[in-house]
Amino acid sequence: MAVDIRLATLRKRVSLPVxxxxxxxxxxxxxxxxxxFMRGHGTYIEDEKLIASVAGAVERVNKLICVKPLRTRYNGEVGDVVVGRITERRRSAKDELMMRDYLQEGDLISAxxxxxxxxxxxxxHTRSLKYGKLGQGTLIQVSPSLVKRRKTxxxxxxxxxAIILGNNGYIWIYPIIERKEDEEGGFVTNFEPVSVSDxxxxxRLRNCILVLNVYKMLLYDTSVLYCYEASLHQQIKDILKPEVMEEIVMETRQRLINQEG
Structure with missing residues (x-):
């Protein structure tokens, strides 16, 4: 019987500067x-200390510090990007007939x-050219509180x-579409077979995002990319092993800290 054994190694300790x-x-x-520092949501001041009032991830914007709860329901805000599946329609019959030319129940979309x-x-709404039906790719669900709000x-x-980080906690990962010179801009649904390399x-990206979710780290383009790069010396199937996840997260955290200075 074959047994998979991972030998213990000396890990480099991550030093947190502040x-x-x-x-x-x-x-x-x-x-x-x-x-x-200034107090934001999820914090309070006592004895000249900034203290957390909820369990969550610390988020800092310049001198403002807030704590984003780890487990929350998604509360939408105007302008949020969401990923989801169409289950039913709630508008008039005329609107429904017109929309069926573009979207059907069961379609996975970004909006x-x-x-x-x-x-x-x-x-x-899906009126902008960057929104619409999603083609080839994979869907992941994470805690909505971990998706960091960004400009894009x-x-x-x-x-x-490519990834779409839905504010509602659904993340879509898909191959980058190479446009031909004669194609116009806008969203293009791609149903072509995906290469083995893609x-x-x-x-690998899917497993890395799951690792960040397990360790309750904020999800945005930089954290996902750093986690991906930290995983490159591991096989894809090994990324979700507990001891491997810990190593990847430690390296990712250190790079994020170094970037913030």
Whole structure:
């Protein structure tokens, strides 16, 4: 019987230069004692210390620090990018007939939140050319609280694949589409077979995003790319092994800390 054994190795310790670089906190944890920072959501000040009031991931924007809860329901905001599957239609019969020329029940799409109603329902649109039906790729679900809000949630990564980081916690990974010179701009649904090399990149990205989700790290283009690069010395099937995940996360965290300075 074959047994897969991983020998213990001496890991390089990650040094955190300041308290504020702590990526995860629990209620009551001190985030920083530096009085130069401002309190944001999920924090309070006591004895000149900035303390977490919820369990979550620390997010810093210049001097403002907030804690993003790890487990929350998705509460949409106008302008959010979402990824989802069409299950039914709620508009008039005329609208439904017109929309069926483009979208059907069961289609996986990306869209933008157009309006938020009092009962929490969202109005979505796909009128921009970058939205619409999704083609070949893979879908991952993560905690919505881990998806960092950015100016754009569509990224062509240098590793050779593209991702849509939905604010609702659904992430779409797909091969980058090479446009022909005579094609016009806009969203193009691609149903061509995906090459083996592209599938390998997509599979590695998928596992890396799952690792970041397990360790409750914020998901955005840089963290995903750093995690991908940290995994390159591992086989794709080994990335989700607990000891391998820990090594990849440690390296990813250190690179993110070094980037922030």
């Amino acid at each position: 308290e504020v670089n702590k990526l995860q906190v629990s209620p009551g944890d001190t985030i920083t004692t530096d009085t130069g 933008e939140v157009q309006a938020v109603f009092a009962d929490g329902a969202l109005s979505l 949630h569509f990224h062509n990564l240098p590793c050779g694949a 599938r390998e990149v997509i599979s």
